């Protein structure tokens with residue numbers, strides 16, 4: 001396996017090996033660029049992935065201390081992974097393109113009190129990269145792959161949706177193999193997607209991008225390596241990354257360029273923790289935008305208690321979606337749209353998330369009907385707000401002595417009417433196929449972390465340009481969900497991957513031009 | 517306002533289980549008969565079809581997990597006293613209805629929330645509780661549900677194409 005010297009300044013250092021970092025690193029290595037990937041978490045093998053939520057929570061989830069404010073859980077505001085593969089280990093595979101109008105919320109939505117901007121690129125600009133991303137990930141319904149077969153839970157949702165007159169009901173758009181693809185097996189409908197796929201049918205960078213990059217001999221993964229600080233030289237180039245290994249020893253890797261893909265909570269945290277004489281308020285934060293405009297989607301869930309058995313734990317936990325409400329149609333009383341997905345929960349998750357705080361007969365009665373539950377998870381457009389974001393705690397520090405993050409999120413006025421509409425529709429869907437009872441619920445921890453180092457045409461509005469290149473430091477790149485200018489209504493990962501592929505091509509071009 | 521101790525929230529299922537195991541190894545003898553925790557869990561999670569021995573086990577694991585808090589003994593004593601107070605006598609000997617009312621009355625206390633958060637995870641992660649609600653747990657060892665009922669639903673109305 002290739003290793004690089006810490007003084008080798010020919011390497012591009014990528015921080016994080018998840019959706020953004022894993023893809024970028026592989027794309028760069030394939031294109032002939034030397035890459036060192038620093039990943040805070042451990043590297044698991046298939047032997048470490050088991051059908052056990054408790055064990056996998058311990059092996060995968062990021063449990064470093066954080067604080068939540070606003071409507072977020074005060075001690076666990078956001079959900080992500082700390083392991084090689086990042087949150088592509090937890091993710092449930094829904095992989096859908098953002099819509100053209102979602103790239104231009106400022107143009108299309110008449111909303112007050114937002115800090116919304118249009119993306120500095122269009123859907124048409126990204127389409128060729130979406131094609132590449134879908135091919136890479138094996139998205140169902142693309143590249144000759146059939147739709148994922150619908151499991152019982154998705155069939156209930158689909159039947160209810162069709163009864164309401166919805167037309168865009170589909171199990172395409174899932175990055176879970178609907179047939180053998182790219183050396184990975186077909187989905188066996190095992191369930192437990194959130195605990196890591198035991199057979200690798202779900203796309204995850206741990207067993208796709210990372211080993212492929214290693215085959216090039218131009219890539220070195222350093223697991224259990226927590227990036228602490230990015231250094232900038234006198235010429236304002238990101239010149240090295242300081243990191244701690246598993247034993248807490250401090251190292252310093254020289255760099256030709258630095259790409260940050262730590263997930264939208266940790267990416268701004270790293271930049272804010274990298275303040276220097278040239279960047280007194282944090283790296284690339286001259287415009288004060290690092291850590292702002294945090295987006296997480298407006299979210300609700302709903303359980304339908306159906307007249308017959310569903311066994312919703314069987315198979316893909318999120319095996320399809322409904323797109324009809326994703327249109328922008330202000331007649332509904334809100335801007336932007338929302339996506340309706342199938343979702344499945346273990347008994348513990350039903351108790352802890354859907355019935356948060358419930359006990360006694362109410363809770364027991366709900367669980368007694370566990371096998372009759374069908375469920376949905378709904379994500380909607382989340383207007384950017386300057387006050388939502390990530391900042392450093394004034395005195396709480398982590399084990400390396402670095403300030404821990406505080407994540408703040410308050411709803412925009414657009415959220416409540418959207419949620420109310422989505423709740424009504426979810427209720428109608430399940431009732432259309434006979435639900436005796438529908439229980440909508442709210443979720444106070446985010447799974448889609450976006451927007452905290454956003455792309456902007458005007459350097460005053462964001463942190464990076466349309467390729468993720470920082471406005472203020474020419475060899476610093478934002479390579480994960482932090483770069484989103486808006487949330488759209490669909491899950492973010494396909495877009496993160498498309499942007500990473502596009503960024504890698506751009507970095508190659510800059511290098512060829514002698515500009516990097 | 518009651519302050520939530522961050523340990524209550526951050527005590528993950530896995531961590532709690534690990535601690536329970538460690539605590540379980542060094543434990544000698546079992547809980548005393550009049551321990552209120554198992555009966556309290558029966559009020560919190562009255563799941564039909566779950567054997568009383570499960571509540572005893574979950575109580576033991578919850579106790580062990582919460583031992584790590586320096587103040588658990590005090591918190592528990594206060595909690596039991598609060599239950600007795602709310603029941604107007606020995607909570608343990610009160611009628612089921614009175615026990616429920618008393619539990620409702622103390623639902624805002626740190627004791628209630630601490631026990632609830634820890635025991636909820638222990639209880640609904642117990643395979644015997646899964647069996648009672650009809651959840652089989654792991655499926656990979658049986659090859660998943662692709663050839664075993666993932667799409668066997670038969671009561672849905674025929675969907676119009």
Ligand SMILES: Cc1cc2nc3c(=O)[nH]c(=O)nc-3n(C[C@H](O)[C@H](O)[C@H](O)COP(=O)(O)OP(=O)(O)OC[C@H]3O[C@@H](n4cnc5c(N)ncnc54)[C@H](O)[C@@H]3O)c2cc1C
Nearest residue numbers: 016018019020040086087092093094227262480481491493
């Ligand atoms: C339960 C769940 C289900 C989801 N389902 C879907 C879905 O169906 N569809 C979808 O599109 N999205 C889904 N998501 C969201 C999706 O997983 C994320 O949006 C995506 O993985 C984010 O990619 P990223 O590159 O921004 O960060 P991540 O994938 O989180 O990768 C960040 C990596 O950086 C590492 N890191 C962080 N800080 C440092 C540091 N200082 N030094 C070194 N390494 C560091 C982390 O350990 C991590 O490995 C889901 C998320 C969750 C939690």
